[in-house]
Amino acid sequence: MDGTLTRHAQRTIAYGFLFFILISMATPFVWLISNTFKEQSEIFQLQPTLIPEEPHLRNYVSLFVDFDFARHFLNSAFIALVHTASHLFLASLAGFAFAKYSFPLKNFLFLVLLGSMMVPLYTIFIPLFVLVIRLGLVNSYAGVILPGVAAAFGIFFMKQSMEAVPSELLDSARIDGASEFRIYWQIALPLVRPALAVLAVLAFMGSWNDFVWPLVVLRSQELQTLPVVMAGMVNLYRMEYGMVMAASLLSTLPILLLFLALQRQFIQGLVVGAIKS
Amino acid sequence: MSSASIVEDRGLRAWWSRSERKVVPYVFISPFYILFIVFSVGPLIYALYLSLHRWPGTGPMRHVGLGNYTYLASDPVFLKSLWNTVYYAIGAFLFILPLALVLALLINSTLIRIKSLFRIGYFLPILTSTVAATIMFLMIFNNQFGLINQGFALLGIPALKWLDEELVKISVLAVATWRYTGINVLYFLTGLQSIPPELYEAAQVDGAGTWAQFRYITIPQLRPIALFVGVVTMIGSFQLFAEPMLLANGGPNDASLTLANYLYRMGFSNAKLGYGSAIGWVMALIIFGLSFIQLYLFGAFRKED
Numbered sequence: 172m173d174g175t176l177t178r179h180a181q182r183t184i185a186y187g188f189l190f191f192i193l194i195s196m197a198t199p200f201v202w203l204i205s206n207t208f209k210e211q212s213e214i215f216q217l218q219p220t221l222i223p224e225e226p227h228l229r230n231y232v233s234l235f236v237d238f239d240f241a242r243h244f245l246n247s248a249f250i251a252l253v254h255t256a257s258h259l260f261l262a263s264l265a266g267f268a269f270a271k272y273s274f275p276l277k278n279f280l281f282l283v284l285l286g287s288m289m290v291p292l293y294t295i296f297i298p299l300f301v302l303v304i305r306l307g308l309v310n311s312y313a314g315v316i317l318p319g320v321a322a323a324f325g326i327f328f329m330k331q332s333m334e335a336v337p338s339e340l341l342d343s344a345r346i347d348g349a350s351e352f353r354i355y356w357q358i359a360l361p362l363v364r365p366a367l368a369v370l371a372v373l374a375f376m377g378s379w380n381d382f383v384w385p386l387v388v389l390r391s392q393e394l395q396t397l398p399v400v401m402a403g404m405v406n407l408y409r410m411e412y413g414m415v416m417a418a419s420l421l422s423t424l425p426i427l428l429l430f431l432a433l434q435r436q437f438i439q440g441l442v443v444g445a446i447k448s
Numbered sequence: 449m450s451s452a453s454i455v456e457d458r459g460l461r462a463w464w465s466r467s468e469r470k471v472v473p474y475v476f477i478s479p480f481y482i483l484f485i486v487f488s489v490g491p492l493i494y495a496l497y498l499s500l501h502r503w504p505g506t507g508p509m510r511h512v513g514l515g516n517y518t519y520l521a522s523d524p525v526f527l528k529s530l531w532n533t534v535y536y537a538i539g540a541f542l543f544i545l546p547l548a549l550v551l552a553l554l555i556n557s558t559l560i561r562i563k564s565l566f567r568i569g570y571f572l573p574i575l576t577s578t579v580a581a582t583i584m585f586l587m588i589f590n591n592q593f594g595l596i597n598q599g600f601a602l603l604g605i606p607a608l609k610w611l612d613e614e615l616v617k618i619s620v621l622a623v624a625t626w627r628y629t630g631i632n633v634l635y636f637l638t639g640l641q642s643i644p645p646e647l648y649e650a651a652q653v654d655g656a657g658t659w660a661q662f663r664y665i666t667i668p669q670l671r672p673i674a675l676f677v678g679v680v681t682m683i684g685s686f687q688l689f690a691e692p693m694l695l696a697n698g699g700p701n702d703a704s705l706t707l708a709n710y711l712y713r714m715g716f717s718n719a720k721l722g723y724g725s726a727i728g729w730v731m732a733l734i735i736f737g738l739s740f741i742q743l744y745l746f747g748a749f750r751k752e753d
Contacts, residue, residue: 196572200572274473284484287488289739291732296711301505317487321479351468379577383690401579423576423580
């Protein structure tokens with residue numbers, strides 16, 4: 172390989188391939204953005220236009236007026252925020268216990284925790300739905316949030332960073348008479364703030380983008396989350412392409428902004444499973 | 449009465465101050481185990497129970513033994529959805545993962561200087577929801593005005609029907625490639641960056657060429673990350689749901705239907721909760737089995753690891 176191509180040629184080929192893939196991946200998204208400002212007839216044109224000929228915001232306006240987009244956006248935001256806050260609390264509390272206490276059955280319990288990540292979602296899907304009905308949680312946000320709130324990955328992740336909290340700090344607080352919960356809340360938690368940010372980003376994104384569980388739990392349209400409503404728009408309003416694309420774009424925006432603000436945490440969070448394996 | 453409660457209170461307090469550190473960790477971890485038992489273990493067992501019954505969701509259940517499972521073996525739609533799911537998994541292994549590995553190797557090589565542009569650019573699609581991404585592709589694959597056929601028209605190539613029976617699986621794979629290549633690039637990059645550079649330096653001293661270095665250092669050193677990526681990809685492929693559902697509603701003629709789609713159709717649309725649960729258990733057994741085989745093949749059970 173070294174002998175056949177000069178380094179310059181190799182570099183050109185490498186950059187060419189990387190840019191080709193990058194452009195292929197970016198094109199659909201650019202096309203989507205451009206179409207949200209187009210009239211249906213312009214979308215249907217045989218010759219695609221990159222810059223809309225007569226750009227307008229009617230697709231966005233009808234999204235808010237005809238579809239109550241704001242309501243569904245807030246539903247998604249509420250569910251994602253409650254999910255994220257409760258998940259962070261439960262995961263960091265359990266992670267703290269696994270990292271900083273020794274207690275009988277600890278190793279066994281931790282193994283059970285790791286094993287719980289193996290349970291495939293769809294296997295428990297039907298009985299979980301029956302359970303949610305029996306508990307009277309169908310068509311409620313609690314029914315959407317509760318089953319997924321104590322995911323094992325978060326505990327596993329928080330345990331790793333809680334281990335770095337110096338035990339002497341906790342012991343000196345104990346001598347001062349602080350309760351164990353206070354030690355967790357006031358000493359350990361502030362020290363693992365970076366890890367909490369990573370986990371928050373992952374939890375928020377997971378909940379915000381979740382589709383199939385809210386689809387079955389929430390019955391009334393006005394409670395429904397964005398992905399489910401968007402999926403419904405495809406079936407009912409196959410013709411309103413500009414509007415559906417505008418909805419796709421707006422629904423992606425919060426995650427995109429979160430990513431731009433917390434890029435490092437995002438990437439770290441998503442590769443952490445790979446590193447820890 | 450009041451003095452008794454004071455004594456009791458004192459006893460309780462003394463007991464608490466003696467044993468707080470022994471009790472507290474169990475209290476801290478209990479929410480997870482309670483929720484895990486209620487929302488995972490319980491349903492898992494209940495799914496097994498349901499799978500041995502015929503039940504439309506209300507009224508009495510009828511015990512059918514392994515009837516649901518034997519019926520699955522001869523159900524042409526189930527077998528089709530199983531084949532489709534295997535097709536997607538094979539497609540991911542033959543297409544998404546090699547592409548991601550090549551991109552990661554290029555980004556990691558000394559040829560490329562602007563690494564973060566590509567790393568982040570490839571990664572962005574995973575931020576979209578499957579629903580938003582699939583809606584976007586639904587329009588890209590549209591027969592008349594979809595971006596691909598518009599492009600074909602410019603080049604004078606006749607339009608293809610991307611969502612018809614023949615091509616729909618390829619289209620589902622294209623959506624998956626768009627969304628999941630970048631995250632796998634990140635995984636492989638993490639693996640590549642964790643290889644100690646001394647290994648390559650030593651190999652160069654010994655006169656090993658680029659290919660020899662790749663074959664004898666990079667590939668063996670990537671083994672743990674490849675195992676992780678392989679298991680995650682396999683589990684993800686076997687749980688594919690939203691893409692085929694939104695792109696073609698599992699069709700046409702069930703050509704894109706996955707196991708998860710069929711489970712949903714049986715359990716929720718057709719109210720065959722027992723049959724749907726049997727599909728769920730078959731999925732679980734396949735996922736466990738394939739995970740075990742991958743761990744075995746990659747030597748995760750060998751002693752030296």
